[in-house]
Amino acid sequence: MIIDCHAHFTSEPKAVLDLRAAQIKASSNEEPWPTRNDLNVSDDEIRTGIDAMQLKTQRARGIDRTIFSPRASAMGHHLTDEKLSLEWTQISNELIYRISRLYPNDFVPVCQLPQVAGIRPGNCVRELERCVNELGFIGCNLNPDPSGGYFNSPALTDPWWYPVFEKMCELDVPAMLHVSGCCNPSQYTTSSYYLNGDTTAFVQLIMSDLFSKFPTLKLIIPHGGGAIPYHWGRLRGIAFMNQRSELEEIMGSNIFVDTCVYHQPGIDFLVDVVPRDNILFASELWGAVKGIDPNTGRDFDDTKYYIENSPNLTVEDRRKIFEGNARRVFSRLSRYIGKN
Numbered sequence: 001m002i003i004d005c006h007a008h009f010t011s012e013p014k015a016v017l018d019l020r021a022a023q024i025k026a027s028s029n030e031e032p033w034p035t036r037n038d039l040n041v042s043d044d045e046i047r048t049g050i051d052a053m054q055l056k057t058q059r060a061r062g063i064d065r066t067i068f069s070p071r072a073s074a075m076g077h078h079l080t081d082e083k084l085s086l087e088w089t090q091i092s093n094e095l096i097y098r099i100s101r102l103y104p105n106d107f108v109p110v111c112q113l114p115q116v117a118g119i120r121p122g123n124c125v126r127e128l129e130r131c132v133n134e135l136g137f138i139g140c141n142l143n144p145d146p147s148g149g150y151f152n153s154p155a156l157t158d159p160w161w162y163p164v165f166e167k168m169c170e171l172d173v174p175a176m177l178h179v180s181g182c183c184n185p186s187q188y189t190t191s192s193y194y195l196n197g198d199t200t201a202f203v204q205l206i207m208s209d210l211f212s213k214f215p216t217l218k219l220i221i222p223h224g225g226g227a228i229p230y231h232w233g234r235l236r237g238i239a240f241m242n243q244r245s246e247l248e249e250i251m252g253s254n255i256f257v258d259t260c261v262y263h264q265p266g267i268d269f270l271v272d273v274v275p276r277d278n279i280l281f282a283s284e285l286w287g288a289v290k291g292i293d294p295n296t297g298r299d300f301d302d303t304k305y306y307i308e309n310s311p312n313l314t315v316e317d318r319r320k321i322f323e324g325n326a327r328r329v330f331s332r333l334s335r336y337i338g339k340n
């Protein structure tokens with residue numbers, strides 16, 4: 001089975017995008033903003049976008065299940081206050097829930113959280129609990145930089161974040177550490193900012209004892225782990241200088257990276273450097289990087305092809321990356337796909 005652990009709902013009906021734009025505009029003018037009651041989206045409208053984009057590509061590539069969450073760049077934790085962040089988060093999560101019910105054999109739901117820049121993320125616990133216990137979600141996206149590009153929250157290893165980690169451990173769900181849209185004009189959201197977020201999160205984790213406090217906590221660093229594979233030697237050396245363990249030991253059964261790396265040499269490098277037990281297959285369909293690589297004639301984001309053609313992977317390695325590791329990380333996935 002091929003399980004893609006990282007994809008977002010990027011084919012939203014226009015009404016969803018319009019509602020969010022109206023919310024942000026009203027909020028910034030300190031006017032009443034539209035709520036879920038102002039959104040009227042039919043199942044057919046949802047299907048139109050999913051069928052034409054996400055599902056079409058997923059099926060063409062032979063991906064059996066996709067772990068699916070709201071559009072990450074639209075979470076916008078830096079844009080509004082706590083009340084509106086919760087409203088938008090619940091609207092977004094309920095759309096994902098509907099998709100998981102409309103396509104029970106294709107999509108498995110993961111939620112966003114109602115984080116707000118400057119507010120302790122304990123405010124996210126109730127929504128996480130609701131999504132997991134009431135709506136069947138199997139994980140969450142946790143934004144390590146709710147400021148949207150200024151990295152001015154406490155490090156992920158600070159007790160500031162513990163209420164979310166405690167609830168994740170209690171529910172046995174992982175988080176993908178995924179930033180949202182960038183409001184810092186010096187960074188480009190889906191390249192420099194995303195990769196900075198990934199790399200920053202990893203370094204915070206390896207310099208701490210977080211996993212001795214939360215031994216069952218599981219965190220996924222997306223986009224191939226940012227700079228982790230390429231700078232493994234630097235990070236390993238800095239860990240040694242600070243009396244830390246080998247990176248493999250620190251990652252253990254707590255830190256994972258995905259395969260959203262969009263060229264063959266990058267994937268080959270990733271699987272040679274990062275422990276293969278800690279790599280989860282993902283493409284970030286649909287539309288993080290659109291288009292065909294003129295050098296290969298293939299879609300940039302066709303990561304399944306790169307994994308299948310990476311020369312040093314064994315059959316067993318591929319089985320782990322495509323399926324086995326995802327089953328270990330997302331313990332609740334078996335409710336959707338059975339136990340083997």
Ligand SMILES: [Zn+2]
Binds near residue numbers: 008284
């Ligand atoms: Zn993403």
